Amino acid sequence: MRSRIVAAVAAILLAIVGVVLLTGYVVGADQRAMAGMKTTSVLVVTEPVAADTPAEDLAELVEPKVLPAKAVAPGALTSLEDVAGKVATADLVAGEQLLADRFAAPEKKDKDDVVVPKDMQEISIMLESQRVVGSTITAGETVGVFTTYHDSKKTHQTLHQALVTRIENGVAASDAKPDAKPDAEEGAEQGPAVPEGNVVVTLALSAPDAETLVWSQEIGSIWLSREPEGTPRDGTRTVTEEGLFR
Incomplete structure (x- = not known):
């Protein structure tokens, strides 16, 4: 009976040791793989972002992430300064890289398109x-x-x-007054x-x-x-x- 218990304990310990060794190997393999390739830090969305959100409001909604250069999408941003003054042109989802082509200058409103404040x-x-x-x-x-x-x-x-x-x-x-008379002095500059x-x-x-x-x-x-x-x-x-x- 005692020998069976010792064998069971030994088997559990061997399993734990195996898991630790395997985890260490995988982590080491990832590190060795990363060490052998070029990496880049890009901004990644951490929380959903609605369209028309100004770039200046994204500081708390994105974070830098180190990725292999091959995994970096074209136009991926490394700083929000690159899109300062612009707004998101579409909804952004958590996990996606922040891309320059997802931002544009805000549309200029028509001169009469003025928002009336609430309660006015x-x-x-x-x-x-x-x-x-x-x-x-x-x-x-x-x-x-x-x-x-x-x-x-x-x-x-x-x-x-x-x-x-x-x-x-x-x-x-x-x-x-389309027939208004010109200035008395010919060639005189007319004001607005x-x-x-x-x-x-x-x-x-x-x-x-x-x-x-x-x-x-x-x-x-x-x-x-x-x-x-x-x-x-x-x-x-x-x-x-x-x-x-x-």
């Missing part, structure tokens, strides 16, 4: 071109809204950095055509700001200024006849 509503007003910075404002810019209440003769900037989502109906003077007529401006506003805009249009008059993000808001005041000429 669009509202349009019609203004003369000189009240819209000579009709030079474009969709996507932000504007200041100045209201003049004629009955009390007061002017104040009532809204700041309102998002423009659409501009329509600006008419250039060269189109409106000045738009004239009315311009419809659509803004994305919160409900309270939309109320302010409607009141300003119905009761008074409006001017818009180009007011980029970061423009200081301090220093404004209500302008009155008494305060202006005192």
Whole structure:
């Protein structure tokens, strides 16, 4: 009985030793194989990536991996800097190599293709071109809204950095007056055509700001200024006849 137990233990030990030796041999073979060929470190996707994801957002979704040079796909990336400013053109799956041809520059949106922020509503007003910075404002810019209440003769900037989502109906003077006379001095350089007529401006506003805009249009008059993000808001005041000429 004792001899059978000893034999069984010996067999188990021999099996364990065999597994260890075999594993060591396989690992050693892989190392010897890798040592005999050229290797390259490339970026490999570790988590699924959705199409249109900017390359700058992939730092936590990819990692470098050393592969035999023969296994590296053409165009495989070694750094995200090579696709900086671009976006993924298709969904990427975990395990695949990051390829340069899977990225492209983001599509430019049409000038009127502006996303309206959540909880805001669009509202349009019609203004003369000189009240819209000579009709030079474009969709996507932000504007200041100045209201003049004629009955009390007061002017104040009532809204700041309102998002423009659409501009329509600006008419250039060269189109409106094809028979306009040339400059008196022949050969004089002509400046850019000045738009004239009315311009419809659509803004994305919160409900309270939309109320302010409607009141300003119905009761008074409006001017818009180009007011980029970061423009200081301090220093404004209500302008009155008494305060202006005192």
